[in-house]
């Protein structure tokens with residue numbers, strides 16, 4: 092570096108250095124940091140790891156600034172009189188002139204040389220005042236309220252509240268326990284009028300049925316007369332409601348959140364693969380909530396998908412391997428069931444065997460299913476396509492969670508291509524033995540009862556009892572989505588992982604184990620891996636797209652392993668809102 | 677750190693030959709032994725002992741009158757004067773209970789119920805008396821004053837399941853408590 096350049100670098104002020112990168116210098120609680128131009132003060136504080144308590148602000152929604160909880164003290168350099176040059180201190184910053192009045196951090200953006208104080212007498216007395224006003228009419232019946240334990244009002248009241256109420260008058264009565272939609276219950280007394288639910292319904296769900304009515308202390312959230320909050324995204328309002336005003340009909344009063352264990356998982360009801368958290372206690376799933384992933388589902392999730400976990404506790408769950416003898420099923424041991432299943436397969440010609448797998452299966456299961464087909468010498472392996480309509484938000488038209496994974500593993504653009512050939516082979520009697528994995532053939536696959544009864548050997552694996560299981564010679568009970576550790580590839584080509592939250596009931600097993608046992612019974616040289624990680628390892632070494640991947644490398648947010656060109660409509664809509672400056676993102 | 681020097685106590689000659697203390701102890705024991713031959717020991721009347729010594733003949737005789745007011749016996753649920761359940765199944769006692777003796781399944785009060793306003797009450801409330809250590813934490817934590825440690829202390833059973841008190845049994849032991857509970861009020 093020449094002497095000249097060094098000299099100019101030394102002369103450059105922090106503001107110029109930051110400006111080159113499109114950043115600005117902000118002082119937060121005495122420390123200077125650089126943040127992108129246009130950042131909200133609340134987000135800048137988050138970067139500096141300072142929490143500014145807030146209620147109405149949500150990064151994915153517009154900021155009306157109506158709760159006033161996020162008040163902070165702000166300072167700017169004094170405006171120079173005309174003709175006067177700004178003066179910079181030894182550290183290269185201008186002196187900050189602190190404003191006597193607080194500002195809200197959620198709707199204001201940062202500026203060069205700005206100072207923010209997130210603590211201090213002014214800020215703390217503001218928070219205490221806001222808390223006191225919020226609690227004036229609040230019922231404070233936390234022992235009954237379902238939000239207790241995850242309530243921002245409780246938390247901030249402990250952190251910033253007074254501890255004692257000075258309010259002597261009678262509290263205002265508002266509607267309680269209002270039935271406003273099939274999944275949601277409203278308690279207006281607990282509402283703190285943050286308007287998050289209203290903005291969500293308007294901006295994200297695009298069905299603005301919620302709004303405020305009345306004025307002043309009588310303000311309450313209401314649903315539009317003649318309408319109901321029946322949108323398929325309504326339960327997200329219960330998630331973002333900072334208090335117990337909106338609660339989920341399905342979850343309320345079932346269990347206190349502090350007893351629940353959180354397990355990171357993904358939703359398997361469609362190809363989007365929304366990131367989720369499964370909340371369990373002991374071996375029971377209590378609720379499923381969306382988990383933030385800005386490349387998949389943002390912060391949201393459709394109601395129909397989050398409530399779909401109830402099939403796990405169905406009475407129709409298969410809990411032991413079954414063998415059919417003289418038309419009736421009786422439970423058996425795994426060893427017996429596997430050898431029975433393998434026996435019927437080994438005696439056939441390769442041409443007489445086919446496998447119908449499911450694109451609901453994980454990558455590991457599909458990989459082993461493919462290996463099983465290879466071991467049996469058949470190339471008749473197919474999944475079942477499951478198409479619906481996209482809702483132009485999160486629900487994908489592809490209702491299978493792992494079609495992309497199946498395509499990669501089978502090495503076939505359309506993994507369900509051979510289904511017609513198999514169906515035709517079964518009805519003509521050419522195929523004598525069929526393995527069915529996690530599919531009921533009488534549904535989407537288009538088989539009929541006579542096809543199934545015509546088979547000499549039918550082995551199937553299911554979670555719930557169904558007509559295919561009833562017609563099977565051997566039924567192998569499987570594990571549900573919360574009961575196994577597995578990976579899936581979503582419609583956009585993102586490899587994601589799901590952890591195990593509960594154990595499968597009774598003798599039911601994770602399907603990779605079942606497939607591995609079948610495989611070793613058919614092919615004696617096959618070495619059963621010790622855990623599902625061994626299967627991922629084999630898969631990663633064989634299929635190029637999965638190269639180098641392991642459970643650990645995927646991370647909580649997944650990795651893009653292939654580009655399918657598919658986009659998720661809700662994310663596109665959100666991107667447009669970020670670009671137009673409506674939301675922070 | 678400062679060093680503190682501790683001096684050994686100076687023993688007299690009599691104390692140095694330790695037989696003295698042994699005889700002293702024997703004398704006390706013997707004195708009580710003789711006393712029981714001629715009458716009851718000190719405190720025996722107070723404890724209603726049957727024999728000559730201080731031993732109480734349980735279960736024919738019981739402590740009951742001697743229990744202090746703060747005695748902590750079995751935990752039980754109470755109702756208010758109008759037989760309404762005070763417990764709202766907030767599950768705080770279940771959380772605080774050190775040996776995890778309490779098991780609660782909450783439920784919603786149906787909207788046509790007279791007390792639908794309260795919204796919540798326990799569907800199931802069980803205290804496993806094999807686990808309970810009578811610590812009183814549940815009573816202390818309860819925000820609705822619904823659970824109290826009663827003076828009862830006899831919990832017997834021939835099976836493990838006999839030792840689990842269900843909701844019905846808990847209310848039976850607990851009985852009624854008088855006092856204002858805010859949650860029934862319409863205005864707060």
Ligand code: SF4
Nearest residue numbers: 233236239242334335
């Ligand atoms: S909303 Fe929060 S503060 Fe209000 S009653 Fe419910 S838990 Fe308590």
Ligand code: SF4
Nearest residue numbers: 282283285286288332
């Ligand atoms: S119901 Fe909840 S989200 Fe909606 S305004 Fe009230 S507090 Fe906010």
Ligand code: SF4
Nearest residue numbers: 763764766767769818
């Ligand atoms: S703490 Fe009190 S109100 Fe809460 S569940 Fe226990 S007994 Fe019921």
Ligand code: SF4
Nearest residue numbers: 773808809811812814
């Ligand atoms: S007294 Fe202690 S151990 Fe017994 S139930 Fe109450 S909290 Fe649990």
Ligand code: FES
Nearest residue numbers: 147156158159197
């Ligand atoms: S979060 Fe800023 S005003 Fe509500």
